[in-house]
Amino acid sequence: MKTIRLISALTIGALVAIGGIAVAQQAGTVKSLRGVQVDEYVPLESNHKQDEKRFPRAYRQQPPLIPHSIEQHQIDRNANECLACHDWSVAGERGAPTLSMTHYLDRDGNQLDQVAGTRWFCNQCHVPQVDALPLVDNTFEPSK
Ligand code: HEC
Numbered sequence: 445m446k447t448i449r450l451i452s453a454l455t456i457g458a459l460v461a462i463g464g465i466a467v468a469q470q471a472g473t474v475k476s477l478r479g480v481q482v483d484e485y486v487p488l489e490s491n492h493k494q495d496e497k498r499f500p501r502a503y504r505q506q507p508p509l510i511p512h513s514i515e516q517h518q519i520d521r522n523a524n525e526c527l528a529c530h531d532w533s534v535a536g537e538r539g540a541p542t543l544s545m546t547h548y549l550d551r552d553g554n555q556l557d558q559v560a561g562t563r564w565f566c567n568q569c570h571v572p573q574v575d576a577l578p579l580v581d582n583t584f585e586p587s588k
C-alpha cells in the first residue's frame with residue numbers, strides 16, 4: 445500500500461513539473477499589446493508630449509484634454525499643484541485657462557470660493573495625451 449502511494453505521489457509530482465516547464469516555455473513567447481516581450485522596456489521619451497496647443501473636444505461634455513505634461517504636478521489630500529495655475533485667483537497672471545465655474549459648485553449646487561471636493565482630483569477626468577499607437581481601433585463618433 446505504502447509503495448503504491450509513494451509511486452502515485454511521485455507521478456503527480458513529475459506531471460506537475462512537466463506542466464510547469466510547458467507554462468514557462470509559453471510565457472517566453474507572450475507579447476504585450478504594444479508588440480514587444482512583456483518584460484521589454486519601452487522608453488517613455490520616445491512618446492511625444494503634446495504641448496503646442498489645446499486639443500479639440502471629441503464631444504460636447506468632454507473634460508478638455510491636458511495639453512501639457514503633468515508628471516511634476518502633485519495632487520494628494522493636502523496639495524493640488526494644478527490650482528497654482530488654474531485656480532480663478534491666479535489663472536490670469538499665470539496665463540492658464542481658469543477652471544470653469546462648475547468646478548466651484550458643491551454637490552448640492554452651492555457656489556464655493558474654493559474648488560469643490562468633487563473636482564479635487566483633476567486627473568480623474570482630465571488626462572494628458574501621448575503620440576502612441578492606439579491599442580485598439582476607435583470608431584467613436586459624437587452624436588450631433
Ligand atoms: C505652470 C502652470 C500650470 C500648471 C501647474 C498646470 N497647468 Fe494646465 N495649463 C496651463 C496652461 C498655460 C494651459 C494652456 C495651454 C495652451 O493654451 O496652449 C493649460 C491647459 C490645461 C488644460 C486644457 C484646457 C482647455 O480648455 O483645453 C487642462 C484640462 C489642464 N491644463 C489641466 C491641468 C491639470 C489637471 C493640472 C495638474 C495636474 C495642470 N493643468 C497644471 C498651465 C498649467
Ligand code: HEC
Nearest residue numbers: 505506507526530541542543544546562563564565566569
Ligand atoms: C468630475 C470631472 C472633473 C474633475 C474632477 C475636474 N474637471 Fe475640469 N472639467 C471637467 C469638464 C466636464 C469640463 C468641461 C465643462 C465645464 O467647463 O464644466 C472641465 C473644464 C475644465 C477646464 C476648462 C475651462 C474652460 O472654460 O475652458 C479646465 C482648465 C479644467 N477643467 C481644469 C481642471 C482642474 C485643474 C481640475 C482639478 C482641480 C479639474 N479640472 C477637475 C471635468 C472635471
